[in-house]
Amino acid sequence: MTAALPYANxxxxxxxxxxxxxxxxxxRFQKLRGHQAIYVCADDTHGTAIMxxxxxxxxxxEELIADMQRQHQRDFAGFQIEFDNYxxxxxxxxxxxxxxxxxxxxxxGLIVEKDVSQLYxxxxxxxxxxxxxxxxxxxxxxxxxxxxNCDKCGATxxxxxxxxxxxxxxxxxxxxxxxxxxFVQLEKLHDFLSQWVQEDEHLQPEVVxxxxxxxxxxxLRDWDISRPAPYFGFEIPDAPGNYWYVWFDAPIGYIASxxxxxxxxxxxxxxxxxxxxxxxxxxxxxxxxxxHTLFWPGMLKTAGFNLPTKVHIHGFLTxxxxxxxxxxxxxxxxxxxxRHLDPSYLRxxxxxxxxxxxxxxxxxxxxxxxxxxxxxxxKVVNLASRCAKFASRMGLSSRYPDDGGLFDHAAxxxxxxxxxxxxxxxxxxxxxxxxxxxxxxxFVEQAQPWVLAKDPAREEELRDVCTVAxxxxxxxxxxxxxxxxxxxxxxxxxxxDPIEHWQQSxxxxxxxxVQPFQHMLTRVNPKEIQAMIEESKEQDAEQAVGEHVSxxxxxxxxxxxxxxxxxxxKKEPLAPECTIDDFMKVDLRVARVVAAEEVPEARKLLxxxxxxxxxxxxxxxxxxxxxxxxxxxxGRLVVCVANLAPRKMRFGVSEGMVTAAGEGGEExxxxxxxxxxxxxxxxx
RNA sequence: GGGCCGGUAGCUCAGUCGGUUAGAGCAGGGGACUCAUAAUCCCUUGGUCGCGGGUUCGAGUCCUGCCCGGCCUACCA
Numbered sequence: 001m002t003a004a005l006p007y008a009n010x011x012x013x014x015x016x017x018x019x020x021x022x023x024x025x026x027x028r029f030q031k032l033r034g035h036q037a038i039y040v041c042a043d044d045t046h047g048t049a050i051m052x053x054x055x056x057x058x059x060x061x062e063e064l065i066a067d068m069q070r071q072h073q074r075d076f077a078g079f080q081i082e083f084d085n086y087x088x089x090x091x092x093x094x095x096x097x098x099x100x101x102x103x104x105x106x107x108x109g110l111i112v113e114k115d116v117s118q119l120y121x122x123x124x125x126x127x128x129x130x131x132x133x134x135x136x137x138x139x140x141x142x143x144x145x146x147x148x149n150c151d152k153c154g155a156t157x158x159x160x161x162x163x164x165x166x167x168x169x170x171x172x173x174x175x176x177x178x179x180x181x182x183f184v185q186l187e188k189l190h191d192f193l194s195q196w197v198q199e200d201e202h203l204q205p206e207v208v209x210x211x212x213x214x215x216x217x218x219x220l221r222d223w224d225i226s227r228p229a230p231y232f233g234f235e236i237p238d239a240p241g242n243y244w245y246v247w248f249d250a251p252i253g254y255i256a257s258x259x260x261x262x263x264x265x266x267x268x269x270x271x272x273x274x275x276x277x278x279x280x281x282x283x284x285x286x287x288x289x290x291x292h293t294l295f296w297p298g299m300l301k302t303a304g305f306n307l308p309t310k311v312h313i314h315g316f317l318t319x320x321x322x323x324x325x326x327x328x329x330x331x332x333x334x335x336x337x338x339r340h341l342d343p344s345y346l347r348x349x350x351x352x353x354x355x356x357x358x359x360x361x362x363x364x365x366x367x368x369x370x371x372x373x374x375x376x377x378x379k380v381v382n383l384a385s386r387c388a389k390f391a392s393r394m395g396l397s398s399r400y401p402d403d404g405g406l407f408d409h410a411a412x413x414x415x416x417x418x419x420x421x422x423x424x425x426x427x428x429x430x431x432x433x434x435x436x437x438x439x440x441x442x443f444v445e446q447a448q449p450w451v452l453a454k455d456p457a458r459e460e461e462l463r464d465v466c467t468v469a470x471x472x473x474x475x476x477x478x479x480x481x482x483x484x485x486x487x488x489x490x491x492x493x494x495x496x497d498p499i500e501h502w503q504q505s506x507x508x509x510x511x512x513x514v515q516p517f518q519h520m521l522t523r524v525n526p527k528e529i530q531a532m533i534e535e536s537k538e539q540d541a542e543q544a545v546g547e548h549v550s551x552x553x554x555x556x557x558x559x560x561x562x563x564x565x566x567x568x569x570k571k572e573p574l575a576p577e578c579t580i581d582d583f584m585k586v587d588l589r590v591a592r593v594v595a596a597e598e599v600p601e602a603r604k605l606l607x608x609x610x611x612x613x614x615x616x617x618x619x620x621x622x623x624x625x626x627x628x629x630x631x632x633x634x635g636r637l638v639v640c641v642a643n644l645a646p647r648k649m650r651f652g653v654s655e656g657m658v659t660a661a662g663e664g665g666e667e668x669x670x671x672x673x674x675x676x677x678x679x680x681x682x683x684x
Numbered sequence: 685g686g687g688c689c690g691g692u693a694g695c696u697c698a699g700u701c702g703g704u705u706a707g708a709g710c711a712g713g714g715g716a717c718u719c720a721u722a723a724u725c726c727c728u729u730g731g732u733c734g735c736g737g738g739u740u741c742g743a744g745u746c747c748u749g750c751c752c753g754g755c756c757u758a759c760c761a
Contacts, residue, residue, distance in 0.1 A: 206688055213687060290761060370710055378723055386720035441724060450719040523721060
């Protein structure tokens with residue numbers, strides 16, 4: 001099994017984790033079922049972006065990627081993502097395999113040479129990928145557009161068509177240069193690929209439709225697989241001065257990482273990548289479908305390696321129903337999450353949302369809190385914690401008592417749960433498991449162990465009740481083990497019987513000792529969620545500065561450390577001068593949002609009730625619906641225009657304005673006073 | 685414009701091959717309990733299954749038209 005290789009140019013964030021957790025669960029499930037499975041991954045280390053970043057930071061690419069790899073591995077470990085091998089595409093094994101693939105492609109007659117004209121940055125001495133060029137859109141004249149298309153009018157063009165193009169890195173005016181590139185003639189594999197994508201359920205059905213409708217319905221284009229120097233990567237042996245494009249060597253990294261594992265444990269790579277007995281499962285996001293379902297099978301076929309058994313494709317992560325946003329603090333890095341919250345929460349939450357399809361999944365923090373607290377702590381862990389105290393002094397009964405069929409029922413549910421895991425329908429698996437948990441707690445309730453505990457004569461009964469409850473708990477822990485390895489380990493410790501195999505869910509445990517109960521999982525503290533979001537905002541403010549200096553802006557960056565864009569001011573020039581008296585006419589006040597609600601018929605408006613302290617309330621309709629949810633506003637302080645003439649709007653009378661910056665739509669940033677300000681205070 | 689996916693309770697979703705009175709969890713309301721991390725248990729409110737047409741003895745489910753939302757595309761990969 002593989003998860004996509006994270007690029008060595010940035011930290012792991014919650015969006016990445018959807019995939020690594022999804023894959024980790026699947027691998028752990030396969031291992032629990034008794035299969036020999038390995039999870040390999042690696043850092044994706046090559047490309048122009050890495051080269052440029054290393055240059056800016058004044059160190060070698062090798063130092064940079066080693067540093068990033070340490071961070072990535074630390075973050076993955078923090079989320080209990082357990083790779084059998086975590087390598088790097090810059091490893092010697094990968095170079096050797098790249099040569100094998102290359103030789104095979106040459107021998108198959110799939111490589112051709114063609115001239116490519118590209119923009120070239122004379123100062124940096126490098127060719128510029130489309131996204132490294134910015135300029136004015138040739139169609140609508142919007143400034144500051146990337147080299148491939150305009151996000152204002154949607155026009156697509158070549159980077160050379162931009163008006164006043166400039167290099168994003170140096171600000172230099174690029175020139176057009178021509179270089180020889182090597183291409184793979186993928187079209188020669190067209191028939192094979194058309195067949196492969198359709199057979200044996202290698203891909204989800206909607207992906208097959210997509211590929212057939214978008215790519216396989218016409219000749220496949222040649223794939224530009226080389227980049228001229230300077231480039232950070234592997235130089236192509238029979239084309240000196242040219243390097244394999246990062247997307248050529250990245251997937252080969254899956255095999256290279258496997259090879260490293262093989263060397264370490266004394267296995268043969270042939271048995272894993274050239275054997276009909278081995279299945280290869282790739283887990284990827286929907287953004288890299290093309291590479292994994294067309295190029296990659298084509299390369300594997302040509303070089304004689306195993307084709308993927310299945311490519312499992314997932315959607316993206318949204319937070320609170322919107323794209324992850326740095327300014328809102330919903331762009332949460334793995335490292336920051338771990339400073340505040342338990343990784344088990346996220347593993348379970350993602351599992352409860354992940355289905356077999358490509359839909360995006362949403363992280364909603366209220367739901368997150370509710371699911372973890374009520375499902376995991378309230379239902380599952382509680383089962384153990386409410387009985388373990390009684391049980392630890394007497395151990396489990398030597399025979400499994402009559403439980404009214406509960407254990408058997410849950411044991412029989414194992415097949416359906418396993419099938420759901422197998423199909424990557426973890427949401428279904430979690431539902432099935434929670435149904436079992438819902439049956440277990442009423443048993444304890446009805447058996448009343450706390451009553452039995454008061455009567456020494458009923459000790460046997462008490463022990464039986466605890467034996468049932470703890471066995472039902474253990475069964476749940478086995479079923480949840482792929483998702484919650486930590487809980488499984490603690491369950492194993494409690495009953496002095498490590499959870500290692502799915503079959504352990506089928507037989508009750510009897511006659512063993514019960515260790516003193518220790519907390520297995522604490523409830524989610526919503527304050528920690530808030531703190532995590534706040535810290536994410538701060539981090540990104542710092543980071544944004546660094547990034548802009550290194551990449552986005554031009555030469556003036558050297559003198560202006562903040563390097564803010566002049567665009568907002570250009571868009572909305574200063575208003576005519578006003579006097580202090582003019583200003584004093586506007587009465588700005590600190591106010592607290594005490595209520596906020598959607599206005600169902602309104603597209604843009606939220607209805608806010610502001611408190612100016614004491615009994616003074618104002619109703620304000622604010623055009624911020626796209627940027628804020630009512631719930632996140634309640635309680636916060638804002639600055640409002642308190643003496644604005646009331647205005648009758650379609651949905652009621654608005655008695656003021658809330659101040660905010662931004663262009664409108666989702667780009668709205670409410671002003672907040674620093675802490676200490678009190679509702680009703682005037683802003684001078 | 686084209687493609688894909690979706691629209692079921694306040695929220696998140698399940699609903700198998702078309703088959704009885706459409707379900708769960710959470711949230712809300714009422715009660716019980718005290719072993720447990722304010723956990724748990726019982727009862728309960730809540731639905732025009734997006735809208736219209738069609739097929740059928742019977743439609744949340746199949747067909748069709750439309751509306752809404754998301755993603756992907758628009759001759760880039």
